[in-house]
Amino acid sequence: MPDIDVLDTHLHYQTMGEGQPVVFLHGNPTSSHLWRKILPRMPGTVRALALDLVGMGRSGKPDIAYSFADQARYLEGWIESMGLRQIVLVGHDWGGALALDWAARHPSQVRGIAFFETIVRPMSWKDLPESARPVFTMLRTPGAGEHAVLEENLFIERALTGNIAQLSEPDHDVYRAPFPTPESRRPLLQWPRSMPIDGQPADVVARVESYDRWLAESADVPKLMPTFHDGPGLMGPPVEAWVRGHATNLEIVDCGVAGHHAPEDQPAAIATALCEWINRHGLDGRALAGAGGAL
Numbered sequence: 260m261p262d263i264d265v266l267d268t269h270l271h272y273q274t275m276g277e278g279q280p281v282v283f284l285h286g287n288p289t290s291s292h293l294w295r296k297i298l299p300r301m302p303g304t305v306r307a308l309a310l311d312l313v314g315m316g317r318s319g320k321p322d323i324a325y326s327f328a329d330q331a332r333y334l335e336g337w338i339e340s341m342g343l344r345q346i347v348l349v350g351h352d353w354g355g356a357l358a359l360d361w362a363a364r365h366p367s368q369v370r371g372i373a374f375f376e377t378i379v380r381p382m383s384w385k386d387l388p389e390s391a392r393p394v395f396t397m398l399r400t401p402g403a404g405e406h407a408v409l410e411e412n413l414f415i416e417r418a419l420t421g422n423i424a425q426l427s428e429p430d431h432d433v434y435r436a437p438f439p440t441p442e443s444r445r446p447l448l449q450w451p452r453s454m455p456i457d458g459q460p461a462d463v464v465a466r467v468e469s470y471d472r473w474l475a476e477s478a479d480v481p482k483l484m485p486t487f488h489d490g491p492g493l494m495g496p497p498v499e500a501w502v503r504g505h506a507t508n509l510e511i512v513d514c515g516v517a518g519h520h521a522p523e524d525q526p527a528a529i530a531t532a533l534c535e536w537i538n539r540h541g542l543d544g545r546a547l548a549g550a551g552g553a554l
Contacts, residue, residue, distance in 0.1 A: 265336040268319030271311040272337075276303055279370070279544035280343045281537070283309040284334070286352020286377070287450035288414035289520065290316030292433045293351065296526035302534055304543040305347070310337060312354070314446035316437055325449040327353075327463045331360055347371045347542050349533065351522060353378070353450055360466050362480070363473035371542045373483035373533060376494055376519050379502050380471055381455045381464045386498070398451040408448040409441035422519040430523075471505065478507040481540040485532050487517035487525065510536060 262269045273291050275298050285293045291309035301307040311318040313333040314325050323329045334357055338346070347370050350358030355377025362369040384392055398404040407413040415435050420426055438444045455464040474482070484506075486499055494502075503511060512532040517524035537543055 262317070263337065263340055265313075265333055265340050266321075268313065268321040268333075270313060270319070270333065270337045271317035273298065273309045275299065275307045276301060276305055278304045278306050279345070279347065279542065281305045281307050281347040281349060281542075282338070282343065282358075283307065284348070284350040284354030284358050285309070285312065285315075286350075286354045288315070288419060288438070288447045289352075289434060290437065292316065292430070293520065293522050297522055297530045297533070300527070300530035300534065302537060302543050305537065308341070308343075310334070312357075312446075320443060320446070325446040327356070327360075327453045327460075327466065331357055331466075334361060344368060345370050345544075347373075347537070349373045350375075350377060352376055352519070353453075355379075356467070356470075359470040359474070362477075363470035366473065366477060366480075369477075369480055371481040371483070371537070371540060373485070373536065375485045375529075376487070376521055378455065378467060379474075379494070379498060380505075381458070381467050383457055387456075388495075395451055395454065395456070398448070399454075404448055404452070409444050412438065412444060414444075414447045419520070423523045424518060426523060474502075474506040476507070480508060481536065481542065482506055482509045483532065483536045484509060484511050485514040485521070485529055486511055487514055487521050489516045512536075 261274070262271050271291070281301060283291070283294045283298070285291060290311045294309040298307045298309060312330055314320045338361070346368055348358035348362060350356070355374035358372055358374060362372050387395060397407060415438055419434060420431065438447065453460060453463050455467050458464055484502055486494070499511070503509065514521065514525045514528035514532055522529055
Protein backbone atom coordinates (compact mmCIF):
# COMPACT_ATOMS: atom_id res chain seq x y z
CA MET A 260 0.00 0.00 0.00
CA PRO A 261 2.28 2.75 -1.26
CA ASP A 262 2.45 6.52 -0.93
CA ILE A 263 3.46 9.04 -3.58
CA ASP A 264 4.47 12.69 -3.28
CA VAL A 265 1.85 15.03 -4.77
CA LEU A 266 2.21 18.82 -4.65
CA ASP A 267 3.16 19.66 -1.05
CA THR A 268 2.18 16.38 0.64
CA HIS A 269 1.88 12.64 0.13
CA LEU A 270 -1.14 10.65 -1.00
CA HIS A 271 -1.73 7.06 -0.01
CA TYR A 272 -3.34 4.47 -2.26
CA GLN A 273 -3.97 0.75 -2.60
CA THR A 274 -3.42 -1.13 -5.83
CA MET A 275 -4.14 -4.63 -7.11
CA GLY A 276 -3.60 -6.29 -10.48
CA GLU A 277 -2.07 -5.12 -13.74
CA GLY A 278 -3.61 -3.63 -16.86
CA GLN A 279 -6.29 -1.05 -17.55
CA PRO A 280 -6.38 1.48 -14.66
CA VAL A 281 -9.65 1.51 -12.72
CA VAL A 282 -9.58 4.28 -10.08
CA PHE A 283 -11.82 4.04 -7.00
CA LEU A 284 -12.64 7.26 -5.12
CA HIS A 285 -14.25 7.32 -1.68
CA GLY A 286 -16.25 10.08 0.01
CA ASN A 287 -16.85 11.56 3.45
CA PRO A 288 -15.79 10.37 6.05
CA THR A 289 -14.21 7.19 4.67
CA SER A 290 -11.02 6.21 2.86
CA SER A 291 -9.73 3.59 0.45
CA HIS A 292 -10.70 1.09 3.16
CA LEU A 293 -14.24 1.43 1.80
CA TRP A 294 -13.21 -0.61 -1.25
CA ARG A 295 -11.42 -3.44 0.61
CA LYS A 296 -14.04 -6.08 -0.33
CA ILE A 297 -14.44 -4.86 -3.92
CA LEU A 298 -10.88 -4.49 -5.22
CA PRO A 299 -10.04 -8.21 -4.83
CA ARG A 300 -13.12 -9.06 -6.91
CA MET A 301 -12.06 -6.97 -9.90
CA PRO A 302 -10.96 -8.75 -13.11
CA GLY A 303 -7.32 -9.77 -13.25
CA THR A 304 -6.99 -7.78 -16.48
CA VAL A 305 -7.34 -4.41 -14.69
CA ARG A 306 -5.16 -2.44 -12.35
CA ALA A 307 -7.49 -1.40 -9.52
CA LEU A 308 -6.32 1.66 -7.58
CA ALA A 309 -8.08 3.10 -4.52
CA LEU A 310 -6.90 6.53 -3.36
CA ASP A 311 -7.09 8.16 0.05
CA LEU A 312 -8.19 11.71 -0.77
CA VAL A 313 -6.04 14.50 0.62
CA GLY A 314 -6.61 15.01 4.34
CA MET A 315 -8.24 11.60 4.67
CA GLY A 316 -7.18 8.03 5.31
CA ARG A 317 -3.39 7.69 5.36
CA SER A 318 -2.82 10.65 3.05
CA GLY A 319 -1.18 13.84 4.29
CA LYS A 320 -3.02 16.80 5.79
CA PRO A 321 -1.51 19.96 4.31
CA ASP A 322 -2.55 23.42 5.50
CA ILE A 323 -5.31 24.04 2.93
CA ALA A 324 -9.02 24.85 3.04
CA TYR A 325 -10.07 21.38 1.75
CA SER A 326 -12.48 22.98 -0.67
CA PHE A 327 -13.81 20.98 -3.61
CA ALA A 328 -11.28 22.78 -5.81
CA ASP A 329 -8.48 21.71 -3.45
CA GLN A 330 -9.60 18.11 -3.52
CA ALA A 331 -9.84 18.17 -7.32
CA ARG A 332 -6.35 19.70 -7.57
CA TYR A 333 -4.73 16.99 -5.47
CA LEU A 334 -6.63 14.25 -7.30
CA GLU A 335 -5.43 15.63 -10.61
CA GLY A 336 -1.89 15.82 -9.26
CA TRP A 337 -2.04 12.20 -8.14
CA ILE A 338 -3.32 10.98 -11.52
CA GLU A 339 -0.55 12.91 -13.29
CA SER A 340 2.14 11.72 -10.87
CA MET A 341 0.99 8.12 -11.33
CA GLY A 342 1.09 8.50 -15.12
CA LEU A 343 -2.44 7.12 -15.50
CA ARG A 344 -4.07 7.31 -18.92
CA GLN A 345 -7.36 6.06 -20.38
CA ILE A 346 -8.94 5.66 -16.96
CA VAL A 347 -12.09 3.96 -15.76
CA LEU A 348 -13.42 5.87 -12.74
CA VAL A 349 -15.56 4.53 -9.89
CA GLY A 350 -16.81 7.06 -7.35
CA HIS A 351 -18.97 7.01 -4.22
CA ASP A 352 -20.33 10.07 -2.40
CA TRP A 353 -17.92 13.00 -2.94
CA GLY A 354 -15.62 10.60 -4.76
CA GLY A 355 -18.33 10.32 -7.40
CA ALA A 356 -18.51 14.10 -7.73
CA LEU A 357 -14.71 14.31 -8.05
CA ALA A 358 -14.75 11.53 -10.65
CA LEU A 359 -17.42 13.30 -12.71
CA ASP A 360 -15.59 16.61 -12.40
CA TRP A 361 -12.29 15.06 -13.54
CA ALA A 362 -14.01 13.30 -16.44
CA ALA A 363 -15.64 16.51 -17.64
CA ARG A 364 -12.28 18.29 -17.62
CA HIS A 365 -10.35 15.39 -19.23
CA PRO A 366 -12.85 13.85 -21.66
CA SER A 367 -10.24 12.25 -23.89
CA GLN A 368 -8.77 10.29 -20.96
CA VAL A 369 -11.98 8.65 -19.66
CA ARG A 370 -12.89 5.16 -20.88
CA GLY A 371 -15.83 4.66 -18.53
CA ILE A 372 -17.32 5.95 -15.28
CA ALA A 373 -19.40 4.39 -12.52
CA PHE A 374 -20.93 6.53 -9.79
CA PHE A 375 -23.41 6.07 -6.97
CA GLU A 376 -24.75 7.78 -3.86
CA THR A 377 -23.20 11.01 -5.12
CA ILE A 378 -24.01 14.57 -6.21
CA VAL A 379 -25.33 14.47 -9.75
CA ARG A 380 -26.88 17.95 -10.03
CA PRO A 381 -27.11 21.25 -8.14
CA MET A 382 -29.56 20.80 -5.29
CA SER A 383 -32.20 22.73 -3.42
CA TRP A 384 -33.07 22.27 0.22
CA LYS A 385 -36.22 20.47 -0.93
CA ASP A 386 -34.05 17.77 -2.54
CA LEU A 387 -32.78 16.70 0.88
CA PRO A 388 -34.88 14.34 2.99
CA GLU A 389 -36.89 16.39 5.46
CA SER A 390 -35.08 14.76 8.38
CA ALA A 391 -31.69 15.75 6.93
CA ARG A 392 -32.40 19.44 6.41
CA PRO A 393 -31.86 20.52 10.04
CA VAL A 394 -28.61 18.54 10.18
CA PHE A 395 -27.16 20.14 7.03
CA THR A 396 -28.34 23.57 8.17
CA MET A 397 -26.50 23.04 11.43
CA LEU A 398 -23.34 21.79 9.69
CA ARG A 399 -23.25 24.88 7.49
CA THR A 400 -23.73 27.23 10.46
CA PRO A 401 -20.48 28.74 11.81
CA GLY A 402 -19.80 27.52 15.31
CA ALA A 403 -22.45 24.82 15.37
CA GLY A 404 -20.80 22.84 12.57
CA GLU A 405 -17.40 23.13 14.23
CA HIS A 406 -18.77 21.85 17.52
CA ALA A 407 -20.54 18.88 15.94
CA VAL A 408 -17.78 17.75 13.58
CA LEU A 409 -14.53 18.94 15.16
CA GLU A 410 -15.38 18.47 18.83
CA GLU A 411 -17.99 15.70 18.84
CA ASN A 412 -16.63 13.87 15.77
CA LEU A 413 -20.16 13.55 14.39
CA PHE A 414 -19.30 11.95 11.05
CA ILE A 415 -17.12 9.19 12.47
CA GLU A 416 -18.96 8.37 15.67
CA ARG A 417 -22.58 8.80 14.58
CA ALA A 418 -23.19 9.39 10.88
CA LEU A 419 -20.90 6.60 9.70
CA THR A 420 -22.45 3.88 11.83
CA GLY A 421 -25.95 5.19 11.16
CA ASN A 422 -25.54 4.60 7.43
CA ILE A 423 -24.06 1.08 7.56
CA ALA A 424 -26.03 -2.01 8.52
CA GLN A 425 -23.16 -3.58 10.44
CA LEU A 426 -19.72 -2.05 10.91
CA SER A 427 -17.22 -4.06 12.94
CA GLU A 428 -15.25 -2.29 15.63
CA PRO A 429 -11.90 -3.00 13.89
CA ASP A 430 -13.20 -1.45 10.67
CA HIS A 431 -14.65 1.48 12.60
CA ASP A 432 -11.22 1.98 14.15
CA VAL A 433 -9.65 2.15 10.67
CA TYR A 434 -12.03 4.96 9.72
CA ARG A 435 -11.51 6.63 13.12
CA ALA A 436 -7.69 6.55 13.05
CA PRO A 437 -7.03 9.50 10.66
CA PHE A 438 -9.07 11.91 12.78
CA PRO A 439 -7.81 11.81 16.39
CA THR A 440 -7.99 15.57 17.03
CA PRO A 441 -10.38 18.43 16.24
CA GLU A 442 -7.87 19.97 13.83
CA SER A 443 -7.49 16.69 11.92
CA ARG A 444 -11.27 16.64 11.28
CA ARG A 445 -11.44 19.87 9.30
CA PRO A 446 -11.69 18.03 5.94
CA LEU A 447 -14.82 16.28 7.24
CA LEU A 448 -16.52 19.60 7.99
CA GLN A 449 -15.68 21.15 4.63
CA TRP A 450 -17.51 18.44 2.70
CA PRO A 451 -21.07 19.31 3.89
CA ARG A 452 -20.24 22.98 3.46
CA SER A 453 -19.39 22.23 -0.17
CA MET A 454 -22.80 20.73 -0.97
CA PRO A 455 -24.23 22.73 -3.92
CA ILE A 456 -27.52 23.81 -2.30
CA ASP A 457 -29.59 26.76 -3.54
CA GLY A 458 -26.69 28.15 -5.56
CA GLN A 459 -24.03 28.01 -2.84
CA PRO A 460 -21.09 27.56 -2.92
CA ALA A 461 -21.15 29.09 -6.40
CA ASP A 462 -17.88 27.50 -7.52
CA VAL A 463 -19.11 23.99 -6.70
CA VAL A 464 -22.44 24.68 -8.43
CA ALA A 465 -20.51 25.71 -11.56
CA ARG A 466 -18.44 22.51 -11.50
CA VAL A 467 -21.54 20.34 -11.09
CA GLU A 468 -23.29 22.16 -13.94
CA SER A 469 -20.21 21.56 -16.09
CA TYR A 470 -20.13 17.83 -15.45
CA ASP A 471 -23.88 17.66 -15.96
CA ARG A 472 -23.29 18.92 -19.49
CA TRP A 473 -20.61 16.28 -19.94
CA LEU A 474 -22.98 13.55 -18.70
CA ALA A 475 -25.48 14.54 -21.38
CA GLU A 476 -22.99 14.97 -24.22
CA SER A 477 -20.52 12.10 -23.69
CA ALA A 478 -22.44 9.38 -25.53
CA ASP A 479 -19.17 7.61 -26.35
CA VAL A 480 -18.36 6.97 -22.66
CA PRO A 481 -20.09 4.02 -20.95
CA LYS A 482 -21.64 4.93 -17.61
CA LEU A 483 -22.90 2.77 -14.76
CA MET A 484 -25.05 3.79 -11.80
CA PRO A 485 -25.60 1.10 -9.16
CA THR A 486 -28.73 1.87 -7.12
CA PHE A 487 -29.93 0.72 -3.71
CA HIS A 488 -33.14 0.71 -1.75
CA ASP A 489 -34.65 0.44 1.74
CA GLY A 490 -31.71 2.19 3.38
CA PRO A 491 -30.77 5.75 4.40
CA GLY A 492 -29.30 6.78 1.05
CA LEU A 493 -28.50 10.07 -0.66
CA MET A 494 -29.97 9.32 -4.09
CA GLY A 495 -33.67 8.58 -3.99
CA PRO A 496 -36.05 7.80 -6.89
CA PRO A 497 -36.41 11.44 -8.09
CA VAL A 498 -32.64 11.83 -8.42
CA GLU A 499 -32.28 8.44 -10.09
CA ALA A 500 -35.03 9.40 -12.54
CA TRP A 501 -33.24 12.63 -13.34
CA VAL A 502 -29.99 10.79 -14.10
CA ARG A 503 -31.84 8.25 -16.23
CA GLY A 504 -33.33 11.02 -18.34
CA HIS A 505 -30.18 13.14 -18.52
CA ALA A 506 -27.07 10.96 -18.84
CA THR A 507 -26.18 9.29 -22.13
CA ASN A 508 -24.93 5.70 -22.52
CA LEU A 509 -26.09 4.93 -18.99
CA GLU A 510 -26.79 1.57 -17.38
CA ILE A 511 -28.56 1.29 -14.02
CA VAL A 512 -28.23 -1.82 -11.86
CA ASP A 513 -30.18 -2.51 -8.67
CA CYS A 514 -27.65 -3.77 -6.14
CA GLY A 515 -30.08 -4.46 -3.32
CA VAL A 516 -30.68 -3.14 0.16
CA ALA A 517 -28.03 -0.71 1.41
CA GLY A 518 -27.51 2.53 3.23
CA HIS A 519 -25.49 5.46 1.95
CA HIS A 520 -22.12 3.72 2.43
CA ALA A 521 -23.21 0.97 0.08
CA PRO A 522 -19.78 -0.71 -0.42
CA GLU A 523 -19.97 -1.71 3.24
CA ASP A 524 -23.42 -3.29 2.84
CA GLN A 525 -23.31 -4.71 -0.71
CA PRO A 526 -19.68 -5.24 -1.81
CA ALA A 527 -20.36 -8.44 -3.76
CA ALA A 528 -23.31 -6.97 -5.68
CA ILE A 529 -21.38 -3.81 -6.53
CA ALA A 530 -18.32 -5.81 -7.63
CA THR A 531 -20.46 -8.06 -9.81
CA ALA A 532 -22.14 -5.07 -11.45
CA LEU A 533 -18.76 -3.45 -12.11
CA CYS A 534 -17.16 -6.62 -13.49
CA GLU A 535 -20.06 -7.33 -15.85
CA TRP A 536 -20.12 -3.71 -17.05
CA ILE A 537 -16.35 -3.71 -17.59
CA ASN A 538 -16.61 -6.95 -19.57
CA ARG A 539 -19.57 -5.80 -21.71
CA HIS A 540 -17.77 -2.67 -22.83
CA GLY A 541 -14.23 -4.04 -23.03
CA LEU A 542 -13.13 -1.54 -20.38
CA ASP A 543 -10.27 -3.75 -19.29
CA GLY A 544 -8.50 -2.80 -22.51
CA ARG A 545 -8.99 -6.08 -24.32
CA ALA A 546 -11.25 -4.61 -27.00
CA LEU A 547 -8.85 -1.74 -27.64
CA ALA A 548 -5.85 -4.04 -27.82
CA GLY A 549 -7.71 -6.40 -30.13
CA ALA A 550 -8.39 -3.53 -32.51
CA GLY A 551 -4.70 -2.81 -32.76
CA GLY A 552 -4.63 0.05 -30.30
CA ALA A 553 -2.37 0.57 -27.33
CA LEU A 554 -2.95 1.92 -23.87
